[in-house]
Amino acid sequence: MSKDLPQPQQSEEVDLGQLFKLIGNAFNNFFRFIGSLFNKLFLAFVWLVFFVKKHILKLVIAGVIGIVLGIVLEKTSEPVYKSSITLKQNYDTGENLYNTIGYYNDLLKQGDLSALESVLGIRTVEAESILNFEIESVISENEKLQEFDAYLKTLDTSLVKNVEYKTFLKNSKDHNHQYQEITIKAKERNNFKTVFDKIIDNINSNSYFKREHEKDLKELREQALAISKSLIKSDTLLAVYQKAIVKSAENNNDFQAQITIERGNKSSTKEFDLYTKDLQLRKELVEIEREIADKEHIIEITSSKQDSGTIDNSKDFLGKSVSPKIYYVIILMGLTFITLLCLRAVKFLERYKDKI
Incomplete structure (x- = not known):
């Protein structure tokens, strides 16, 4: 009878407890690594401070020599x-x-x-x-x-x-x-x-x-000439409108005292539009003349x-x-510091001389 009962099958699901344990271990190892790294950096900083304290007199002497050397070379070398x-x-x-x-x-x-x-x-x-x-x-x-x-x-x-x-x-x-x-x-x-x-x-x-200079100047001068011609025409047309308005006023023309252009609910005189356009053209002409002046030289x-x-x-x-004084102070103190580090490293390596 027991043989006819269904046999329990092996679960294919991932053991979540085991997975969380692995993730936890990974995070622990990571934080331990970060902690040990900061610890080593702190110990290195402490060692460096005491190393400088031990050799501070030598470094000061090197700095003084650097200042003297900088002053001497500054006075004696060619300017x-x-x-x-x-x-x-x-x-x-x-x-x-x-x-x-x-x-x-x-x-x-x-x-x-x-x-x-x-x-x-x-x-x-x-x-x-x-x-x-x-x-x-x-x-x-x-x-x-x-x-x-x-x-x-x-x-x-x-x-x-x-x-x-x-x-x-x-x-x-x-x-x-x-x-x-x-x-x-x-x-x-x-x-x-x-x-x-x-x-x-x-x-x-x-x-x-x-070539680029000549092409740009030619183009700008042609633009300035075209605007100047437009200004002449605009001034002529403006004068015509002004004469028409004066003549109309003199004749007491009630039908049209001025020539207008309707724009929606607002109206503006044609002579005012011409005046506005004239100002805009003159502004463009000034800008072009300034650009010509700016491009006069490459x-x-x-x-x-x-x-x-x-x-x-x-x-x-x-x-x-x-300055030479600061330069030689940095150079001599740097060389002295590196030399002392090298001597310290050689002394440290001599401990393992007999083990080779």
Whole structure:
């Protein structure tokens, strides 16, 4: 009889208790790992504090030597002169400008001073004294936000929500910004103005930019001429309307004292519409004339800082300009600290020397 009873089948369902236990163990292991990591970081920080405390006198001595060395070198080394200009790009010349500055620096690195003399139109003495060229964009954080806002307005509304400010900055190129600053460093008080003027001339004489410049000016001048002709016709027509109104008033014409155009429930005189249109055309003409003036030069100098150059003995450290004293303090203290760490590491490894 018992053989005829249905046999219990093995359940295919997952044991939820076992599953929760595995998940709990995973979380425990994870938090233990995080705890041990923070514990090790804290111990490393404590060790570092006591290590610095132990060798603080050596680090201070290294710092003092760095200050003295910086003062001595600042007094005895040859002065470096620096001069800068700020440029306004009226066309997309940025990439060409950056490539040009890079080319000049390559000539300096290769020692090809004859080529540098040729492209810049300077004397050999002046070319030999040049140390390097630098270029960077001049733009504030507020201007970057304005550019981002202008860029968003060019996109479809469905794409705007997918564009982030950080992504925009990452994809933005320095040479695309309208204002750029070029800096020249030299060992002598060169005629910096001559060099800067030659850099500008090299960009302005580019055949591609010259063609674009000529086409833009021609188009703008034709627009200005067309608006000027429209203004003449508008003034003539306005004078006709005014004469008609005066004549009608003189004749006491009760039927139509003025010529009007009905617009719904409101009415405005034709001469007023012509006057409004005249003002709008004059405004457009002023804007076009301003644009013509803005595009008069492909690239132009907006400001210049000391054509004869100013003394600059600063050092570059991690992209920042610092005084020689601070520079050598950081270098000597850093080298001293690394040397002490290396000696400590060697001493630690010597413990395992006999076990090898």
